[in-house]
Amino acid sequence: MSLFGDLLSTIFERRALTFSPGRRDPRPLEELVGALVGATGEVSGLAVAASILQRYQELDDDAKLAFFHHLAGNMNIDPDRVRATLDAYQAEPGKQTYRAFMSAVEPDRQELLRRLNQIPGATEMLVRMRADLLRLGGKDPEIQALDQDFRHLFVSWFNRGFLVLRPISWESPAHILEKIIAYEAVHEIESWEDLRRRLVPGDRRCFAFFHPAMPDEPLIFVEIALTADIPGSIQDLLAEDREPLSAEKARTAVFYSISNCQSGLAGISFGNSLIKQVAADLASELPNIRTFVTLSPIPGLTRWLVAEDIPFADADPKRLRQLAAHYLLSAKRPDGLPVDPVARFHLGNGAQVHAVHTEADTSEKGRVQSAGVMVNYLYDLGKVTQNHERYAAQKEIAASSDIRGLDAAVRKQDLRRPVSEQPAA
Numbered sequence: 001m002s003l004f005g006d007l008l009s010t011i012f013e014r015r016a017l018t019f020s021p022g023r024r025d026p027r028p029l030e031e032l033v034g035a036l037v038g039a040t041g042e043v044s045g046l047a048v049a050a051s052i053l054q055r056y057q058e059l060d061d062d063a064k065l066a067f068f069h070h071l072a073g074n075m076n077i078d079p080d081r082v083r084a085t086l087d088a089y090q091a092e093p094g095k096q097t098y099r100a101f102m103s104a105v106e107p108d109r110q111e112l113l114r115r116l117n118q119i120p121g122a123t124e125m126l127v128r129m130r131a132d133l134l135r136l137g138g139k140d141p142e143i144q145a146l147d148q149d150f151r152h153l154f155v156s157w158f159n160r161g162f163l164v165l166r167p168i169s170w171e172s173p174a175h176i177l178e179k180i181i182a183y184e185a186v187h188e189i190e191s192w193e194d195l196r197r198r199l200v201p202g203d204r205r206c207f208a209f210f211h212p213a214m215p216d217e218p219l220i221f222v223e224i225a226l227t228a229d230i231p232g233s234i235q236d237l238l239a240e241d242r243e244p245l246s247a248e249k250a251r252t253a254v255f256y257s258i259s260n261c262q263s264g265l266a267g268i269s270f271g272n273s274l275i276k277q278v279a280a281d282l283a284s285e286l287p288n289i290r291t292f293v294t295l296s297p298i299p300g301l302t303r304w305l306v307a308e309d310i311p312f313a314d315a316d317p318k319r320l321r322q323l324a325a326h327y328l329l330s331a332k333r334p335d336g337l338p339v340d341p342v343a344r345f346h347l348g349n350g351a352q353v354h355a356v357h358t359e360a361d362t363s364e365k366g367r368v369q370s371a372g373v374m375v376n377y378l379y380d381l382g383k384v385t386q387n388h389e390r391y392a393a394q395k396e397i398a399a400s401s402d403i404r405g406l407d408a409a410v411r412k413q414d415l416r417r418p419v420s421e422q423p424a425a
Helices: 003-015 029-038 042-057 061-074 079-091 095-105 108-116 122-137 141-157 174-183 192-199 271-285 301-307 317-330 341-348 364-370 384-394 401-411
Strands: 164-167 204-210 220-227 252-260 291-294 352-357 374-378
Touching: 029 042, 029 061, 029 108, 042 108, 042 122, 061 108, 061 122, 061 141, 079 095, 108 122, 108 141, 122 141, 164 271, 174 192, 192 204, 204 271, 220 271, 252 271, 301 317, 301 364, 317 352, 317 401, 341 374, 341 384, 352 401
Parallel strands: 252 291
Antiparallel strands: 164 204, 204 220, 220 252, 291 374, 352 374
C-alpha cells in the first residue's frame, strides 16, 4: 500500500477514537433527523448524528422501511421551488441565483447523509444502510429516488482517488482472510487450506481495494493465477495436486475470480480500475507477463437458452461453443448491450471476447448456469481504450476471429430446431 494510503488509513483510524456518542437522545428518530439537518453547532450535530445511527441499527425491517419512506417523502425536493429558482437563474444568471437553484435541487436527505458521515465509522454504517434500502425497497419509485441520493454521494466518497490497493497474502490479518473466504462469489473457497492454495504458491496473487474509512472491509478483490498459457478449465487452474509454476516462467496472468464485497455499494464500479491497476503492477513486477486474460463464468447462458427455447442438453462440445459464442455476441438487451452481466462488465472495460471452453466448470453451479462453459476475455493493454470507446459509443463488441466464426456458424440457423435437423456448419 502506498505511503499516502497508509497516511489516510492512520488518519481515519485515529479519528475513530476521538468521538463517543454519549447519552442516548430520547427524541423520536424523525425528530432527530430534522434536528440534524437544522443543526448549526458542530458538537451538538455530531451527538445527534451518533444517536440517529445508533437508533437505526436497532430497528427491525419494517421500521427501517418506514424510516426510508420518511426520508423519501418528507426530505425530498420542492418542485415549485426548483421551478422558481430555475426561472430566476434563467432571467438573471449569476452566483446568487445559481446558488439558490443548486440549493433547491438538492434534497435535504443528501445533507442528512453528509452530516451522518461526519461520525467516525459512519461510512461503513451508511453502506450497510444502503444495502438495507436495496433489500427492502423493491421497485418502489420513492425508494428508488432516495437510492439515487445514496449513489450520488457514494460515487464521490468512493472514487478511485480514495481507494487503496492492497495485496492479500497468507500473512494478511486473519480477520481480512476470513472476509475473503466469506465474500468469494465466483468459486467458493471451501476451507482455509483451499485459501492457502490460492495465496501461498509463487504463481498466485490476490489484490483488494480498501477505503480508508473502512480499513477492515475489502470493497472488491481479484484472484490471479500466473500461467504459461491461456487456461480453459477452472478445475485445472485450482487443482489440489497441480505443480506450481515459477513466476519468472509465467507468460500469462489470469484473472479467474472477481468478487464485489459490499452489497451496499452495488452499481459503484471498482472492477475497471482494479483490473487495470493490477495488470499495470504485474507488468512492472514481471515483465515476462505478456498476456492478461480472464477465465470467466457465463452466468446467463443456460437461462437464455431455455428462455429462447434453444435445445442444448444433448449438444456436443462444438455445438456448445457455437451457442456460447452466439450468446455472447448476439444476445442483446433492448438497449443494445449484451444480456450477460459479466460480458457487459469486461466489454465495458475494453476487453475482447477471446475464447470459449466446454467442460471448463464442472461444478454444480457451473453446470446450472452455463452447461460447464467458460470464456476468456482478453485485456490487450494497447487496445483496451479503443475497445472501450467503440463499445460505449457504438455498442461494438471486440471479439477474436475464432469467436466470430463460431457465432457466424449458427447465426442464420433456426436455433429452436434440434441439432440433428440443422444443416452442417
